[in-house]
Every structure is written in C-alpha cells, then in structure tokens.
Amino acid sequence: MKDMMIRGADIVVRSLIAEQAEVIFGYPGGAIMPVYDALYDYHDQVKHVLTRHEQGAIHAAQGYARVSGKVGVCIATSGPGATNLITGLADAQIDSTPLVCITGQVAAHLLGTDAFQETDVVGISMPATKWNIQVRRVEDIAPAIAKGFFIARSGRPGPVLIDITKNAQTDFGEFNYVPCLGFRSFKTYVAVEKTKIQQAAELINKAERPYLLFGQGVVLGKAEAELKFFLEKTGIPAASTLLGSGALPQDHPNYVGKLGMHGNYAPNMLTNQCDVLIAVGMRFDDRVTGDLKRYAKQAKVIHLELDPAEVNKNVKVEVAVMGDCRESLSLLNEAVEGKKHDSWMGRFRELEQQEKAEVVQHDITPTKMGLTMGEVIHQVNQYKADDAVLVTDVGQHQMIAWRYFNYKRPRTQVTSGGLGTMGFALPAALGAQLHDYSRQVICVVGDGGIQMTIQELGTIMQTKAPVKIVLLNNNYLGMVRQWQQMFFDKRYSFTELDNPDFVKIAEAYNIKSQKVSDRVDLKEAIEDMFIHDGPFFLEVVVEKEDNVFPMIATGCSVEEVRLS
Amino acid sequence: MKRYTIFVITENFIGILNRITIIFTRRGINIDALTASESRIPGIHRITIEVTANEDTVIQLVNQIEKIIDVIKAFYHEDEGVVYQEIALYKIPVSRLDAGLEKIIRQHNAKIIAAEPEFVVLELTGHKEQTQELLEILKGYGLSEFARSGRVAVAKRMLTIESFIK
Numbered sequence: 041m042k043d044m045m046i047r048g049a050d051i052v053v054r055s056l057i058a059e060q061a062e063v064i065f066g067y068p069g070g071a072i073m074p075v076y077d078a079l080y081d082y083h084d085q086v087k088h089v090l091t092r093h094e095q096g097a098i099h100a101a102q103g104y105a106r107v108s109g110k111v112g113v114c115i116a117t118s119g120p121g122a123t124n125l126i127t128g129l130a131d132a133q134i135d136s137t138p139l140v141c142i143t144g145q146v147a148a149h150l151l152g153t154d155a156f157q158e159t160d161v162v163g164i165s166m167p168a169t170k171w172n173i174q175v176r177r178v179e180d181i182a183p184a185i186a187k188g189f190f191i192a193r194s195g196r197p198g199p200v201l202i203d204i205t206k207n208a209q210t211d212f213g214e215f216n217y218v219p220c221l222g223f224r225s226f227k228t229y230v231a232v233e234k235t236k237i238q239q240a241a242e243l244i245n246k247a248e249r250p251y252l253l254f255g256q257g258v259v260l261g262k263a264e265a266e267l268k269f270f271l272e273k274t275g276i277p278a279a280s281t282l283l284g285s286g287a288l289p290q291d292h293p294n295y296v297g298k299l300g301m302h303g304n305y306a307p308n309m310l311t312n313q314c315d316v317l318i319a320v321g322m323r324f325d326d327r328v329t330g331d332l333k334r335y336a337k338q339a340k341v342i343h344l345e346l347d348p349a350e351v352n353k354n355v356k357v358e359v360a361v362m363g364d365c366r367e368s369l370s371l372l373n374e375a376v377e378g379k380k381h382d383s384w385m386g387r388f389r390e391l392e393q394q395e396k397a398e399v400v401q402h403d404i405t406p407t408k409m410g411l412t413m414g415e416v417i418h419q420v421n422q423y424k425a426d427d428a429v430l431v432t433d434v435g436q437h438q439m440i441a442w443r444y445f446n447y448k449r450p451r452t453q454v455t456s457g458g459l460g461t462m463g464f465a466l467p468a469a470l471g472a473q474l475h476d477y478s479r480q481v482i483c484v485v486g487d488g489g490i491q492m493t494i495q496e497l498g499t500i501m502q503t504k505a506p507v508k509i510v511l512l513n514n515n516y517l518g519m520v521r522q523w524q525q526m527f528f529d530k531r532y533s534f535t536e537l538d539n540p541d542f543v544k545i546a547e548a549y550n551i552k553s554q555k556v557s558d559r560v561d562l563k564e565a566i567e568d569m570f571i572h573d574g575p576f577f578l579e580v581v582v583e584k585e586d587n588v589f590p591m592i593a594t595g596c597s598v599e600e601v602r603l604s
Numbered sequence: 605m606k607r608y609t610i611f612v613i614t615e616n617f618i619g620i621l622n623r624i625t626i627i628f629t630r631r632g633i634n635i636d637a638l639t640a641s642e643s644r645i646p647g648i649h650r651i652t653i654e655v656t657a658n659e660d661t662v663i664q665l666v667n668q669i670e671k672i673i674d675v676i677k678a679f680y681h682e683d684e685g686v687v688y689q690e691i692a693l694y695k696i697p698v699s700r701l702d703a704g705l706e707k708i709i710r711q712h713n714a715k716i717i718a719a720e721p722e723f724v725v726l727e728l729t730g731h732k733e734q735t736q737e738l739l740e741i742l743k744g745y746g747l748s749e750f751a752r753s754g755r756v757a758v759a760k761r762m763l764t765i766e767s768f769i770k
Contacts, residue, residue: 167626171673224769225676349667
C-alpha cells in the first residue's frame with residue numbers, strides 16, 4: 041500500500057491515525073509547527089485538543105488512557121514544551137500508564153549548538169520513560185511511532201517519547217505504515233509456569249487465614265472477572281491498593297477494604313495475621329507496606345506479577361507466578377479448592393465496625409459545625425452513576441475521596457498514585473471526559489492542587505467537557521498541615537493559603553459554579569451539579585483543620601495503624 | 605559486599621549506555637569499571653560492568669537493566685564464574701631503566717611495547733591484583749603515567765547470544 045511521497049509531518053499524523061488515536065492533547069510551537077500544519081488537514085479524522093500548558097496536555101492524555109485502556113497521545117514543541125512534559129512522563133512511568141508523546145526538535149544540523157528552544161529531551165526524559173528515541177530522518181518516523189505504540193501498550197504499560205527534528209517533519213518520504221508486532225530485545229511477558237500454579241494452589245488450599253491484595257495490574261490485565269471468580273471460589277478476603285480500586289465492586293462480599301497509609305483499619309491490621317498472602321498485580325509500594333521489616337513476616341507470600349523486576353524487590357516471596365495475571369488467575373481457579381473462611385472474614389468485619397464507629401461516622405455524619413470532606417463524597421455517592429469516573433488530585437481530599445467513593449466498575453479510579461503529582465486532577469479529568477462525553481467524570485480536587493493547573497479551566501470551557509469539579513477548600517495544603525500538626529509540633533510552615541474567589545474564576549471561564557459553606561445547602565448543590573448539562577464547578581468550604589484517619593505514620597508497621 | 609561482573613547483551617542504539625548507567629546513579633551505586641564492545645554478532649554489543657555490592661542489590665540492578673527495552677539480556681556472576689583480564693600501561697622515564705627494573709619486568713611477565721627517546725611504556729595484562737602490585741613497585745621507578753582498562757570477561761557458563769535472541 042504505497043502512497044506517493046508526503047511530508048514527514050503528514051507521516052506523523054497519518055501514523056497516529058493508523059494507530060487509531062482518536063484524541064490528541066497538545067500545544068504548538070516552533071519546532072512542531074509542521075505537524076500542527078498537517079493536523080489542520082486531518083481534523084476530520086483525529087481530534088486535537090489545545091490545552092493551556094503542556095503539563096495539562098500530558099495529564100489529560102493520562103486521564104484518557106486510564107479510563108479507555110488505550111494509549112494516550114500528546115504533542116509538544118521542543119525546549120520548554122518538551123520539558124513541561126517531564127512531570128507527566130514520570131507520573132505515567134510509575135503508574136504504568138500507556139502514552140506516546142511526540143515532541144518537536146530543532147533541525148538535525150542544529151543539534152548540540154544551543155539553538156533556540158533546543159533541549160536534550162531524550163536525555164532528560166530517559167529515566168522517566170519506558171522508551172524514547174530521537175528521529176532525525178523522515179524515513180524513520182513511521183517505524184518509530186509504530187514501535188512506540190507497541191512498547192507503550194505491551195507488557196507493563198508505560199510512557200514513550202518520540203523526539204522528531206524539524207527537518208524530518210518537513211522532508212518528503214514514502215508512507216507505508218507497518219504496525220509493530222514485536223522485536224527481539226523486548227519480552228512483553230512470559231507464559232505462566234504450571235509448576236508455579238501448583239505450588240501456589242497448594243499453599244492456598246492449605247491456608248487457614250489466606251488474604252489477597254490486588255492492584256492496578258488486575259485492571260491492566262483485564263482480569264477482573266477471574267479475580268472475582270477466584271475470591272468467590274476460595275472465600276478469601278481481598279483488599280485493594282489505591283490504583284486497584286474498582287477492579288472488584290466495593291459491595292462484593294469478599295471485599296474488605298483498602299490498603300496503606302490512609303487505607304482501612306482491618307486490611308492493614310490483619311496483614312500481619314494472615315498465613316498466606318496473595319498479591320495480584322501490585323508492587324508492595326512503601327505507602328502500602330509501611331515498615332518492611334515488620335510487614336507480613338508471618339505469612340508465606342505468593343506474588344502474581346507481570347514485571348520480573350517487581351518480584352522480591354520489596355517483599356521476599358515464597359512463590360512467584362510470573363506472567364499475565366488473567367492467565368495465572370484462570371489457571372489458579374482450576375487448581376484451588378472451593379472453601380469458606382467465615383471466622384477469618386469475621387475478624388475483618390469486627391475491625392471494620394470499630395473503624396465505622398471511631399472514624400467513618402464522624403467523617404460522613406459529622407456533628408461538628410464545619411463540613412467534612414467525607415460527607416461531601418458521601419453525598420456525591422447518592423447521585424453518581426455506577427460507571428462514574430472519580431478523578432482526584434493529591435492530598436487529604438484524595439485519600440478521603442478514595443476512602444468514601446463507592447467504586448463499582450473497573451477504570452473508574454484516576455489519580456496520581458506513585459508520583460503524587462499535585463495539579464494532576466483537573467487536566468486528567470478533562471482527558472477522561474474527552475474519551476466519552478456521556479460518562480460522568482467527577483473531579484475532586486483541593487485548593488492547593490487546583491491552583492497548579494487551574495488554567496485548564498480554559499480547555500474545559502473550549503471543549504465544553506461536562507466535567508463535574510468538586511473543590512474541597514480548607515484554605516490549607518491540608519496533608520502537609522496534618523503532618524505538621526502530628527509530627528512537627530503544629531508549626532504550620534507555609535501551608536496556609538490566601539485563596540482567590542474560585543467561583544468568580546470559574547464564572548470568568550463561563551463554567552456554571554456554586555459555593556457551599558453550610559451543610560443545609562450541600563445536598564441540593566450536588567444534585568444541581570449532576571443535573572446541569574455541561575461542566576460545573578462546585579466549591580465546598582470544609583473544616584480547616586480536619587485530619588485523615590486511619591493513618592500509618594512513616595516508619596510504622598501496618599499493625600500500628602491509628603484511628604485517631 | 606562482594607565483587608560482581610554484570611554482563612549486558614544489547615542492541616547498539618544511541619543512548620543505551622546512558623540508560624544503563626542511570627540505573628546505578630539512581631541507587632547511588634558506583635561502577636568500578638565498565639567496558640563496551642561489539643560482540644561477534646554485528647549490531648549486538650556487550651557491556652561488562654564491574655561492581656562491588658551485595659547480591660540482593662546486584663539482582664535488582666540486573667532486573668532493572670534487563671527491563672530496558674533495547675537490552676537483550678543481562679546477567680551477573682561472581683569472580684569465580686568468569687574468566688577475565690584487565691590491561692595496564694605504565695610510562696617510565698628511560699633514565700630509570702636498569703638491571704633491577706628489567707628483572708621486575710621479567711618477573712611480572714610485563715612487556716615493553718613502546719620505547720621513545722624520553723620514556724618506555726610497559727604493558728601488563730592480568731587481574732587487578734597483579735597490575736596493582738606492579739604499579740606499587742613502579743612508583744619507585746619514576747612512574748609518570750598509568751592507565752588500566754575495565755574488565756574484559758567471558759562467563760564460564762556455556763550460553764550463546766543466539767539463545768537470547770531466538
């Protein structure tokens with residue numbers, strides 16, 4: 041299928057179309073102008089969204105990728121355009137989000153001369169990408185994009201950056217797109233070993249207090265049904281990581297809650313009482329494990345994992361089942377015995393009641409004057425759709441929203457987990473919404489984080505993306521303030537914010553908005569927000585000095601989880 | 605802490621060495637020596653890295669290196685598992701050449717590989733302990749320059765590059 045000679049810039053756009061890119065997030069500039077010129081010709085085949093900052097573009101591409109399961113695409117120019125992508129690349133790398141980012145670069149003959157807007161983005165982005173490449177010749181463009189998409193989506197997903205010099209964009213070449221189906225140095229994952237399944241099944245069948253932890257790997261591997269079947273057959277209690285939330289509906293009888301620093305009481309506490317710990321598609325992040333020296337030492341650990349570098353990295357395991365967890369779970373499902381673990385499950389429920397009485401009740405039905413973040417999320421639950429996407433930023437609101445949001449479907453959780461990127465939520469919500477205008481996308485964000493990328497309200501205005509923005513405003517960098525209160529003698533060093541009138545800002549962007557400071561107005565405001573056809577900005581003024589509990593302080597063991 | 609040799613079999617792409625070394629940098633681990641060369645198969649390079657660390661760390665390093673997209677295979681061995689050599693060059697003023705030095709050269713199996721009006725260059729190939737021993741002696745002979753290569757090594761285990769790329 042050989043066409044006549046076309047410009048490199050056209051090859052870029054036609055390659056993206058060949059990879060079924062539907063939405064591209066980007067920002068033009070000198071070194072990428074030929075590609076933008078080409079986009080003008082293909083606007084009926086691929087949608088381009090102009091964000092207000094390149095960081096907004098890449099976070100939007102991340103949001104799009106997370107909800108769709110497809111590769112997110114973003115474009116930026118050389119120099120500052122490219123360096124503005126770095127935070128998003130690092131975020132996508134640590135959270136395994138598939139991205140292809142295209143950056144313009146100065147012409148090949150200017151490389152290394154400190155030319156205008158020249159920066160070594162391949163060098164800078166190397167530790168923050170799964171793969172990157174600089175393309176200097178027109179004939180290398182299509183193969184690089186094909187390889188980039190394959191790498192981004194295959195095995196453990198991750199971000200790819202393709203830097204294209206301006207001469208390659210303006211030169212003419214043949215376009216003959218050949219999708220990449222693999223190459224010799226890249227092993228996507230290994231086939232599951234049957235003997236490992238047998239060893240794992242033996243441990244599980246003999247276990248008296250087995251316990252399963254699941255992470256985002258279940259979602260990335262589309263293994264939600266296999267996980268559910270496994271849990272129902274074995275009767276094993278299961279807890280989720282931050283990014284694993286949604287892989288199992290929260291009302292499932294085997295679901296016992298959330299793991300980690302601000303997770304639930306029982307799942308943390310009982311980690312140190314199980315006899316067999318089954319970890320599926322999770323990487324034992326320090327926010328999950330607390331002090332590793334006192335983490336599940338009594339348990340035999342089984343790890344179902346795709347990435348060999350994650351096995352034995354933080355926690356030494358008894359049986360490592362390498363490979364795709366969808367395959368390993370379905371093999372395990374045949375090998376395990378049907379069981380019930382009622383009294384063990386009962387232990388989780390007992391501790392859950394304790395958490396309800398000591399924490400949850402105060403959070404969602406408070407008796408004090410000020411509104412709590414928890415009651416806001418609780419009200420959101422009353423109106424949200426089952427497949428509504430929750431996009432959060434980073435901090436107290438993120439932990440509270442995670443704790444109280446009622447997750448029912450996979451790919452409804454979009455947040456910056458590993459990197460903890462403030463400013464992520466607003467652009468990521470925009471990206472999630474642009475995948476599907478008809479789906480509810482709820483962006484819960486704090487007053488600190490929203491001001492890091494607040495300019496993307498402009499992109500929401502321009503695209504009319506009907507994002508429901510819930511700003512939980514406590515006029516503090518709340519999580520840092522909480523730590524200052526607990527660990528730094530209440531020395532509130534640079535955490536209090538004098539904030540602008542957020543509602544006026546939203547109005548200036550033509551986004552319908554409302555501010556709630558009294559409990560009596562909350563329900564109606566949330567109802568109005570969901571009824572409104574289009575983007576909505578709801579500011580809720582919450583208690584200034586509330587803390588998030590339960591909490592495992594840094595350096596503490598999971599069983600030192602505090603309720604207050 | 606022990607001495608390990610990490611072998612990396614890789615595609616010959618620009619930046620591959622950088623990708624490998626930043627894995628060490630990020631973890632604050634020093635590379636004792638590094639050599640890179642084309643393998644017997646065109647387009648495939650082999651990189652030999654010498655590192656002093658504990659085995660757990662080396663396993664993590666090797667896992668992370670192997671995760672690099674363009675790396676075909678990475679593995680490691682203790683000193684017992686490899687056959688290795690290093691080459692050292694020593695520059696000595698001609699004025700210091702005497703019978704004593706000649707004896708030393710013979711005893712250490714070193715060679716004079718260049719003789720200039722002002723200086724001679726000695727070469728010794730061997731393990732670091734051997735080249736180091738000669739270095740200490742030659743310091744007493746007005747040694748003016750010394751250079752030592754990284755380790756060139758092959759594993760004792762019988763494995764071929766072909767088995768990694770099929």
